[in-house]
Amino acid sequence: MSCPRCRGVMIAQDLHDHHGTYLTLPGWRCLSCGEVLDATILTNRQSVKSPTSRSSSPNVCR
Numbered sequence: 001m002s003c004p005r006c007r008g009v010m011i012a013q014d015l016h017d018h019h020g021t022y023l024t025l026p027g028w029r030c031l032s033c034g035e036v037l038d039a040t041i042l043t044n045r046q047s048v049k050s051p052t053s054r055s056s057s058p059n060v061c062r
């Protein structure tokens with residue numbers, strides 16, 4: 001896992017949600033710039049792909 005901003009080392013860290021609940025969310029923190037990513041951010045980034053991907057995508061399993 002590398003930081004999308006500075007390509008630094010990111011460590012797995014549980015993020016605490018204080019918005020009325022005390023859920024613990026899996027996330028990552030950059031040791032270099034302090035960038036914090038959580039599963040929601042990663043999911044959103046992965047789901048929003050550029051429409052330029054074609055059949056040559058390595059993610060195709062079938």
Ligand SMILES: [Zn+2]
Pocket residue numbers: 003004005006007008030031032033034035
């Ligand atoms: Zn960083």
